[in-house]
Amino acid sequence: MLEVQSPPGTIAGYVVQNWDPFLPKFTIQNESKEDLLKIIGPYATCGCFEDVDFEVKTLNEMSTIGKISKYWSGFVNNVFTNTANFGIQVPVDLDVRIKAIMIGACFLIDLMFFENSLDGL
Known part of the structure; x- marks a missing residue:
């Protein structure tokens, strides 16, 4: 479980x-x-x-309302650098606290699925 605070100290x-x-x-x-x-x-x-998409869905998993994407940045960038490009697409009228949680989810997805090493932690 990842706890997202915004501002610090406020869950x-x-x-x-x-x-x-x-x-x-x-x-x-x-x-x-x-x-x-x-x-x-x-x-x-x-x-x-290719890009990798994580779909943001309603609780019943029937409707997709957005996505968190890791964009393919080309062979040279993926092999010779440690950079990654992500994008988050959600409805504009989504509560700002939920948008903050989505940013936290993006960091968690990067750490769990796309980082090769946890040596720096």
């Missing part, structure tokens, strides 16, 4: 990893730990030569 919400045998799944919760949205990743997160 905006949480990102909770859900167990699934095949797909990366997360739940976005508010400060009261009530479920708000789901994030569902692809079966394979290698992203070789």
Whole structure:
């Protein structure tokens, strides 16, 4: 579970990893730990030569309302540098606290699926 604070000391919400045998799944919760949205990743997160999208869905997983994407930045950048480009697409009228939690989810997804080493932590 990732706790997101904004401003520091004030809990905006949480990102909770859900167990699934095949797909990366997360739940976005508010400060009261009530479920708000789901994030569902692809079966394979290698992203070789293409973007990797994690869909932001309603709680029933029937409607997609946005996505968190790791953009393919080219062979040279992916092999010879440690940089990554991410994008978050959500409805403009989504509560600002939920947008802050989505940024936290983006950092968590990067750490879990795209960083090769945890030596720096």
